[in-house]
Amino acid sequence: MRASRLLSLQMLLETQGRMSATVLADALEISVRTLYRDVDQLSAAGVPIYAERGRHGGFALLPGWKTTLTGLTPSEAQAVFLSGLPGPAQQLGLGDEVEGARLKLLSALPAAWREDAQRVSTRLHLDPVDWYRESDPTPHLATVAAAVWNGHQITMRYVSWADTVQRTVSPLGLVLKAGVWYLVALPAARAGGDAPARGEGGPRTYRVSNILAAQALEAAVRRPARFDLPAYWAASIERFESSLYTGEATLLATPAGLKGLRMLSSAVARAVAAAPASRRQDGRVAVTVPIESVEHACGQFMRLSPQVEVVKPAALRRALVERLRRTATLYGLSVDG
Secondary structure, three states: OHHHHHHHHHHHHHHHOOEOHHHHHHHHOOOHHHHHHHHHHHHHOOOOEEEEOOOOOEEEEOOOOOOOOOOOOHHHHHHOOOOOOHHHHHHOOOHHHHHHHHHHHHHHOOHHHHHHHHHHHHHOOOOOOOOOOOOOOOOOHHHHHHHHHHOEEEEEEEEOOOOEEEEEEEEEEEEEEOOEEEEEEEEHHHOOOOOOOOOOOOOEEEEHHHEEEEEEEEEEOOOOOOOOHHHHHHHHHHHHHHHHOOEEEEEEEOHHHHHHHHOOOHHHHHHHHHOOOOOOOOOOEEEEEEEOOHHHHHHHHHHHOOOEEEEEOHHHHHHHHHHHHHHHHHOOOOOOO
């Protein structure tokens, strides 16, 4: 869009100094003729651009003039106006700061660009919460977020799978996944160590909504030098999926069944996408998908019947038949065979 290009032109002149028309046009991937029109538009908006003729001439900004948008790219300037941003920011205790930044950015933009920037929030919206779910209550998120940002250890009372425990941890980062906040942290005993101590693991993941109480401590966090939060999260997701799926099931699925399978999980969706495209005479496709357990898969595939038929394992077929028999008995029906 043109407003983004105008902001790019302005930032180029701020960061690079005097540039010839040809170099500027090449950098913006436009014609020299279009560049001249953009320069006129910037000048009309109050940006002090002047031209120097001659072999070493070109366009430059008035010496000493600098926009208040220093360092922002066009995409960064417009991204602030995404209306989905204030939600997570509000949860982190930064709602007022984000709104203040939006207002300052808007007032700093030339009048001709404001409508284009505001249009982002009316055309794009981010909703991080999955369907049929509400965000977890996270009353201690602001405390945890402050500790993450300031690099302080925290002590917390946490509901784990087995029990309610008291933990002291060195927070490394926060992750928002499908509307759920997670804390990535090291056990406090390991703070500052690049390698796990004997008998201890590496960073661990805690669901913030499971934190019953949290208090920041004076002790500082010494972050491992090579810790990469996005890389850790991607690896932990892969490890979780690998440990979650303990077997496979071979299925015959109609086109409607394949659509239903794709909605079960990303791992099943990948298996469906990798299945051969050839169809049997009855229109069904054979596909092999990962399963967590016979009991769990029985519940999943029951919902997709009769669009999905289990071929194997035999234990899963027997479990499905038994569930059908019990259901029929419940409703006063009889199942032969």
